[in-house]
Each structure stands twice: as C-alpha cells, then as structure tokens.
Amino acid sequence: MITAERMAAVDENATALGVPRKQLMESGGNAAARTVRDVAAPDDSVALVCGRGNNGGDAFVAARFLDDYDATVHLLGRPETITTDIARENWAALERGEYDTRVVRDSRNLDLGDPDVAVDAMLGTGVTGALREPERSAAAAINESDATVVAVDVPSGVDADTGEAAGVAVDADHVVTFHDAKPGLDDWDVTVADIGIPEAAELFAGPGDRRVLTRPGDAHKGDFGEVLVVGGGPYTGAPALAAQAAMRAGADLVRVACPRAVAREVQGFEAGLICRPFDGDRLTPEDLDHVRALAAAHDAVVFGPGLGTHEATLAAVREFLADYDGRAVIDADALQVVPEVDTDATLLCTPHQGELRGMGGPSADDWRDRLDAVTDFAADIGHTLLVKGAYDVISDGTASRANRTGNPGMTVGGTGDVLAGMAGALLSTQEPADAATLAAYANGLAGDRIVDRQGYGLLASDLLPELPRALWGGRDE
Template sequence: MKPVLTPAEAAILDRETQARGIDAASLMERAGRQVARAATAVAGGFSGRRAVVVCGKGNNGGDGLVAARHLRRWGIRTTVVMMQPPEAFGEPAATNFLRLGQTDVRVRPFSPDTLARELARSDVAVDAMFGTGFRGSPEGDWERAIAGLNDWGGPVVAVDIPSGVNGETGAVKGVAVTADVTVTFGAAKIGIVLLPGALHAGLVEVVDIGFPADLLRADVWLSEGEDVAAVLPVRPPDTHKRDAGVVVVIGGSRSMTGAVSLMGEAAYRAGAGLVSVAVPEGILPVVQAALRETTFIPLPATDAGTVAGRIDRLDEVVRSADAVAIGPGMTTNEETAAFIRSFVRSCGRRPHPACRRVRPARRHHRGRGRRRPRGPRPKARVRHPGHRPVEGEPNRDRLTGGPGSDQPHRRALPRHRGDGRRADGDDRRADRAGAGAHRRCDGRGLPPRDRRLARGKGERRGRHG
C-alpha cells in the first residue's frame, strides 16, 4: 500500500527530514528538478520548446523557480510569471530567485494580458502558485491566473497539488487549475486522491526527493493491485466449485436488468464457485446474454415485469446455498414487495446457512416487552448440521474456499452477564452454565429431526461438561 499524506503530515515529514540533516534547500532543488523533468516530457522534448512557470510565494513558488532554472539549462526558453513581488519570498525560495537572475530566464509580473501572451507561444505551463496548505477560494489576481491557465487549453504540470484544491479535503471552492500532470513529493496528498481534487490532478506522479522512508507515516493508505491479491485465498487444484461457495442472487425486473447482472458477476469475482440467478421469466434472455457462467431460475412475473412469487426450484437451490442476495432491480411493486417480505420471513424458519445470513439469528428472549439481559448482545451462528465443520478442524471460508482462522472451529455461544464463562472458553463450569443457551440456539427453527440432533448434543454437553 502507498501512504497518502494530509498537509499536517507533509509538514511533519518536512521538519523531521530537515532534523536528519537534509536541509530545505536540498529538498527544494530536487523537487524543482523533478517538476522540470515532467514538464519536459509533457512538452515533447527540449528543442524549440517554450515554457511558462507561474509562481506564487512560499515553497511551492520556490519549487517553480528551481524548475524554471533547470528548464532553461536544458534548452527550453522559459518565462516566469510572478504572482507577488520577490520580496515576499522566504528562504530557501529567495535564494533560488537570486540564482534565477544568473540565467536568461525572463521574469514578468502577473497581469492577465501578460500571462495570456506568454501562454499563447508556449508548449507547457507549470502551476506553482498554491501548495497543499491552501484553504478557501482564490480571489483577485490568483483567480484570474487560474482561469487563464484553464482557458489556455495547453498542457499544465502542477507542483504537488493543483492550485485552488484544498489539500486537506480535495474540495474546490471557486476555481482550481485543471492539470494534466501533478508531480507530488514523497507520497500522494489526500487532496489529490479525494474528489473533486482528483479530477483536477490529472496523472499523479509521486517522486522521491530524499525523504527517509522510515519517516513516511500516514493514517490513510492507498491499496494497490498486489495488496488485494495478497488477501485472496489460493485454491487447491482439485477444488470443487461448491467447495468455494454457492451464491443465489434474486432480483431484476423488466425496466432494470443491469443490477442483478452486475451482482451475479460480482459474486463470481468475489470468489464464489457457483452462482445461481433468479429473475422474472420475461427478462431471462437478457440476463443470460450478460452472464455466461451462471445458472438461472426463471420466476413468475407480474404484468409490470417484476417478480410475482416463488417456485419450488428456487426453494431447493436456496436451501443448499451459502449466501443469498435479494433486492437488486426489483422495484417497489406491491406484489414483488410482498414476495420479498415473505421470503425473508421464511428464512427465519429455514435450517440452511444462506437464510441465516439474510436474517441474523433471533434473540433468545422472544416475548414482546421482555428486556434483553445487560451486557454485550448475544452472538450466535446457526448452521445446518450438514454444513457444520468437524470440531478441531481448521475453519475455512465457505465463500472463497480459502483458509479462515487458524483456531479450531468453535460454536459462538451467547454471553450473558453472570453466566460464569471465561473469554477463552476453557472453563468447564462455563460450558455447563451455557449448555441451555447452546441447546436453544441449535434447536430453534430446525425441522424435528435436526432439532432432536441439535438438542441432544446440547444435553450431552450439559451433563458431561
């Protein structure tokens, strides 16, 4: 993952780097050179090229002065347009302005006409007006300069962050430079990662200017492709599709066929081994054309083309599923809404784990007006006996087929205040105290045969501890 810095974190990084013996002048020199390199690439080379660098005050403007010096040294005719008089510069930007006087770089005070004239004959412009500490809305000459760069239409390279973008939030109040490339130093800044600032940044290029790697500390990190790949489980070559998880998606209507198609595709991309999509029979050909691997269940349709009700085939498939998604594109049709409510209610009476995911396990105190015992809410996961892992075997993720926790599988028992159980579950007295709750958890909502099995196990644990 890559760190993303706030303005405060970037300032701390600057100070701690200088405390290590890397002075601000060295950092500015490296930053300006990297900006000049990017501007040269955008301009398409050196020969016969012209550049305009629009400089504000502070370190951002100093980076622009260094970039102008390097551009001229490499053969690009360069003009610096100053937004404020040179006296406004502090160190090390003031020293770099004096060094610029030793070259033939032209320096012009800002006016809208001057900027428009210089841009008209340039191949690239560098925005070095505001840095990551900018807040609010540009006004006066600053606003006119930003508008001039945007109206020009040529390629713009921004220094660290496009001028006018809030470095803390990415917000844009008023106008902001729309850059083609943003050269940022050490790490990306949050203002060019969040919208709408990201839309103004163009291609973001993070460059190294000498910050020690151990000083790059951030609260926000940007995930990359390899980060996501690292958390995906590796399936054995002989894995069966049902071992990787079975997902049922119920949805769609005549006017909304895309949502259910996207969800079916997403289930496969998330790692499911088998996906079944149940849609109104009238849109089945459309959804089939969008999904190639999926199995399908046509459902009765209303006159409006929405789901009218369930069929035995749907119940059969849902019973063997590991997860069920219901709702995408189903509209607010009254008959369809009644079907959804009926389906979700029925899940509370079904033994398969899919419906347990649709509706969380019920509270043990079911009577109206009865208060739940104080303390954390009970947590229970009820699984069909056919899907229950063997005690002591490593837990596995049923959707992805990959390994889960390295701890042996244990049923999560509800925790009530005063039940005497320890957190690690090793107290035999605790097991005896929790046997009743265990029995209720396993038996509720199961068919008679499975209820007897579940209750029998709970009773044995209650007697023998």
C-alpha cells in the first residue's frame, strides 16, 4: 500500500537512480493497454479520455499499444496546456504518428461515440477538489455510456488516499494502478501493475524523501520547531555541533542545556547559540527541574551529545525519560538507558552498531540482514531507530529503510553529533522515521560533497555549511 505523497517520493528517487518518469510512463501506458486487451474483443472500439497531466500521458502511450483496435484519443483541453513535458512529448508522437486524436476544447463538443471500452485517463494522483469542466461532463458521459470502463491509476475524481470523491467521479469497472495498491481503492476491482520502479527507489533514502519538507523560500516562522540540546560535561564540542546542525537544518530556535563551564565553550563555537546552563560539571538528577521546564517549552529535545557515562548522569537521563512525553533524539551515552525505561516519549534513537548491541539490540554483519532485525528491535522497544553504519538502517518498528550516502571520511569524531542535531530539528515537525531517513541522507550527502571536493580529512564542522543544500537540494539539482 502506498500513499500518493509517498509515490511521488519514490518516483523522484527512481529518477535519481536513472529510471526517469518518462520510462515509467511508458511502462504505465503499456500496462493500461494490457488491461484494455483483457476486457476488449478484437474489433472493439476504444475511447481513451485523457486529461492534461501525466495520467493523460499514460493513455497517450497506451494508444500506441492498442494499434490493432479501433482506438480514439480524446484530449480534454488544448495540447499547449498539457502540463508536463513527458505527456506533451507523448501527445506529439501520436500526432506525428497520425493516430486518431481529437482535441476537446469545450465539454459541449465532447462526443465519445459509442465505444465498447472507455479508458479514463483524465486525472490520477494529481486531482484536487471536485472535477472541473470539461472533466466533469466527460466523467458523466463515461458513466452514462454502455462501455466497459478501465480507469488508469485512479478513477478520475477519487482521492487515491481516502477513496473519497468531492463530486462526480468515474465509475470504473476495472482500475489498473501503478507500482502498489493505493489506500483509497479497496472497493474497486484493481490490478496493480509493476512499472519497473527499482526496489532501491523505495528502500534507499533519496532526493524524493525531501518532499516532506517545506522549502525555505515558502517557509514561515513556526514551520520548523524549537529544539533543546541537552549535552556536554566531559565533552564540550558535541553539544555545540548538535546545536549548530539543528540551526542549519532550519530549526526556528535552538537552545543548549549544559554545564555552566561548557556553556562558555559552546558559545565560543557560534555566538548565536543560546545556552541555558545548569550548575556543576555534568548533568545530575538535581538538574532535572531545570531541564524539564526547558524541555516542555521546546518541540524536540536532543539528549546525549557529550553527556558522558557518569552514573549520576545516566540516572538523570533515566529519570527524565520516565516522565517525559514529548519528542526526543537520543544519542551517544544516553542510548544505553532507553531499553530499561518505561516512557511515553516519542524517541528517535541514533546508535552505531556497538551502541545498538549495548542496548541489547541485534548484531548482523550485513546491512540487508539488519533490515528486519532492526525493525523487530524497534518494535520491541517501541521507538524509532537510526542504526548508523556504512549503510544506515532506519525503522519505526513497522518497516525499514536504508541510507547509503556517506563515506569512510565521516568516521571522524563529531559527525554523529551533527546527525543528531539535524535529526532533532527534523523531528520537531516530522514523523520520526521521516526525520531519521532525511537526517541520515542529508548528513551523508553533505559528507560526500566535501570529500568529492577536497578529498578525505574532513572535520565534523565542515558538514555544517553543507547541510542546507543537502537537505533542501540546490538550484542545480
């Protein structure tokens, strides 16, 4: 089962893998034609009723695979208004090939004839709201005809995620939907057609996974959250890196709760960082009132960078989590307390494999074997896991993804703090698994770009200025 939003992400990931959408449209059109063949007799007439988006484009392709039928392609609207290049190219191929094409400029001119089979390729996953003209009249004409109706991807007018129609919708006899079942199409006679999307487009994080984010140009204050980093003690750089990464990842506000002595150093890294220090030189249960009050005022907490493993510190983490019910990224030394704590918090844990074993989690040498094992362990502990490795494995306990950006140069200290901070910023507005996937992807991509440019020898702080482009993509992508 796949939602329209996720389908768009997978499609973009497929393009990044070298399987562009035009190729998928060719497969989709071919699959639609095969469904028509299943229901049509040899001399049947076929009316392909096409919208101006890619759903229509699928039927332009299908027409080429239905040469031996009496097939007519009706385009609803002027060819110049076709919305995508690939649909326009496929329309142009029909015209050059002298197929039987009709342009319907006005719904009053719509004449489907009396087809044996009608192909509904007006709207697919791109539908918004009730059908407008001429699609509305065309849907009514299709529904009133005696034709057997084959809908391409989604019956026009129906929302593929909810099954709801805002008004008139095509009443299809068969639906040929692409790649995977759609949640809203349960009540229809659906064939799922494999259109050659590589498994890797679903499994591996890719540029399509950025679609959950609002692009900075459209963003408003408050679209991103406020993040609290709790860290520092024996280590001072870690909370500073995590906090700066959260800022680069677009958090509206980042504050650092750390020992007073650490605060001075944190601000030395970046004057814009706001510290809310506590007394002493490490986190202890005595600081919890301070930390709890702060945490309650933030959308996500990043717990762990540089905290150390002192018994009192781990006791504080344990006590904090026991009555925290917000969102938190748990990294580094704080990870080991997670399995023993009963908490209502939504946690995103970011262990490397050694830390995963320390949590009582599985060990598997091959990342493929890790996919299911990590899912089972995430389900066990009831939290989302981002297990770092050459291939990162991400799971919320229901399914797993992998990320293969990143390189051996990133084993240098601090890159995990950058990842945790970015994950915290994303967790403040996104689902935990989406936040984890995107953080892993962007962190690795940032590192890959640095190494491509300058070779190995990167510092964790080098990643910071690369994060925005890795997260949102650049104009050149």
